[in-house]
Amino acid sequence: MDYEALALTLKxxxxxxxxLLVLGTPLAAWLSSTRHRARVFIEAVVALPLVLxxxxxxxxxxxxxxxxxxxxxxxxxxxxxxxPFSFAGLMVGSCLxxxxxxxxxxxxxxxxxxxxxxxxxxxxxxxxxxxFLRVIAPLSWPGIVxxxxxxxxxxxxxxxxxxxxxxxxPGATRTVSISIYDQMQSLDYAAASRTSALLxxxxxxxxxxxxxxQRRTFI
Amino acid sequence: MAGALTARFTKERGSLSVTxxxxxxxxxxxxxxxFGASGSGKTTILRCIAGLDDPEFGTIRFGEEIWxxxxxxxxxxxxRCIGYVAQDYALFPHLTVAENVGxxxxxxxxxxxxxxxxxxxxxxxxxxxxxxxxxxxxxxEMQRVSLARAVVRKPRLLLLDEPLSALDAPTRERVRAExxxxxxxxxxxxxxxxxxxxxxxxxxxxxxxxxxxEVRQSGEVAEVFRRxxxxxxxxxxxxxxxxxxEVEPES
Numbered sequence: 389m390d391y392e393a394l395a396l397t398l399k400x401x402x403x404x405x406x407x408l409l410v411l412g413t414p415l416a417a418w419l420s421s422t423r424h425r426a427r428v429f430i431e432a433v434v435a436l437p438l439v440l441x442x443x444x445x446x447x448x449x450x451x452x453x454x455x456x457x458x459x460x461x462x463x464x465x466x467x468x469x470x471x472p473f474s475f476a477g478l479m480v481g482s483c484l485x486x487x488x489x490x491x492x493x494x495x496x497x498x499x500x501x502x503x504x505x506x507x508x509x510x511x512x513x514x515x516x517x518x519x520f521l522r523v524i525a526p527l528s529w530p531g532i533v534x535x536x537x538x539x540x541x542x543x544x545x546x547x548x549x550x551x552x553x554x555x556x557x558p559g560a561t562r563t564v565s566i567s568i569y570d571q572m573q574s575l576d577y578a579a580a581s582r583t584s585a586l587l588x589x590x591x592x593x594x595x596x597x598x599x600x601x602q603r604r605t606f607i
Numbered sequence: 608m609a610g611a612l613t614a615r616f617t618k619e620r621g622s623l624s625v626t627x628x629x630x631x632x633x634x635x636x637x638x639x640x641x642f643g644a645s646g647s648g649k650t651t652i653l654r655c656i657a658g659l660d661d662p663e664f665g666t667i668r669f670g671e672e673i674w675x676x677x678x679x680x681x682x683x684x685x686x687r688c689i690g691y692v693a694q695d696y697a698l699f700p701h702l703t704v705a706e707n708v709g710x711x712x713x714x715x716x717x718x719x720x721x722x723x724x725x726x727x728x729x730x731x732x733x734x735x736x737x738x739x740x741x742x743x744x745x746x747x748e749m750q751r752v753s754l755a756r757a758v759v760r761k762p763r764l765l766l767l768d769e770p771l772s773a774l775d776a777p778t779r780e781r782v783r784a785e786x787x788x789x790x791x792x793x794x795x796x797x798x799x800x801x802x803x804x805x806x807x808x809x810x811x812x813x814x815x816x817x818x819x820x821e822v823r824q825s826g827e828v829a830e831v832f833r834r835x836x837x838x839x840x841x842x843x844x845x846x847x848x849x850x851x852x853e854v855e856p857e858s
Binding site (some may be wrong): 511512515522526 | 698
């Protein structure tokens with residue numbers, strides 16, 4: 389078992405989930421309530437990783453974050469090196485690729501909260517932000533947990549984007565899925581089997597936990 | 608007290624264009640009833656006054672304060688300082704009765720808030736239910752919690768949207784009497800939307816009759832019931848025998 393890859397994968401999944409919770413929650417809240425013209429476009433962009441081959445996303449990220457674009461040059465100036473083939477680059481790729489897995493469930497949960505409760509809160513003098521924190525978020529708790537767990541699990545299982553943006557650098561960008569690929573390439577079927585079984589059980593447990601949570605509500 | 612609530616606006620709602628030309632002297636009448644058949648635009652008017660919807664044209668004023676003026680100003684519901692009781696009470700299911708009642712009291716200290724909530728729960732005979740969740744309450748109790756939550760903030764105007772329609776007939780009669788007592792005790796200018804003439808008679812001092820999205824008649828409740836302005840209003844008010852006729856001036 390490649391414990392170094394396992395530790396890196398868990399670190400990547402935790403960081404990605406944390407960053408996406410901070411950035412994705414306001415985005416999901418906005419999408420669930422806005423009638424802005426740009427909503428359809430933003431929704432499509434957020435959902436794009438669901439249908440886009442990971443290699444396509446990886447290719448564009450490599451290009452955009454490389455040293456020949458202004459964004460890549462800016463990153464190089466700020467961090468001392470470009471983002472591709474680093475843990476930070478892997479984070480950027482994972483966040484983009486897992487974005488719909490967080491924003492989707494959150495947006496659906498927020499939108500499912502009874503509008504009359506939100507309006508009751510406003511009429512009681514409570515601000516929109518406070519209404520979100522005191523009414524919408526608590527009533528969306530199962531959806532928030534589902535989105536968080538799915539994001540974490542999806543990041544653990546990422547392969548294409550990780551390989552394209554991060555490569556296969558032990559301790560820096562080699563995740564469990566890359567490690568399985570490596571083990572298969574070197575015909576180490578026993579190790580590949582153990583790691584695959586671990587990922588299989590993990591994924592099954594995550595999905596069962598998520599479905600259980602989805603059945604629970606406060607009411 | 609504020610003087611008058613003036614709501615002169617137009618609001619499109621589906622195929623119905625609701626035109627409000629209301630002036631409600633809230634300093635002279637405490638309880639005004641907005642009366643009309645289902646779909647006549649009563650709730651639309653109430654929602655616009657509450658700030659939950661914006662009209663297409665017109666103005667809404669409360670005394671000297673402009674709440675809405677097309678293109679210039681739309682005061683948010685938070686800043687209108689109103690109490691709004693929705694048709695189905697809209698109690699927060701994840702909070703207890705006491706937490707529901709104290710929900711809008713965040714700008715005062717914890718001790719003061721607890722005292723206000725307790726006082727309000729006692730006034731509405733809800734003290735025994737303070738720690739219960741809304742799902743454990745009866746319809747009448749939910750109605751009282753919703754009223755307590757709206758009134759505890761001492762709003763300038765209380766808006767009740769069909770406050771008794773979610774109750775069964777025997778409960779409605781009892782709660783109607785209770786509601787009348789509570790409204791008299793709180794002495795807050797109140798606008799009640801209803802399609803129930805018994806409710807209008809029991810609770811209102813003044814009433815406004817809406818037909819097809821427009822105000823057809825307004826006046827003191829007894830006067831409107833005694834002299835409906837036309838056959839349609841008479842039917843709405845429960846007059847069953849309407850005889851056509853002509854009034855000729857005395858020569």
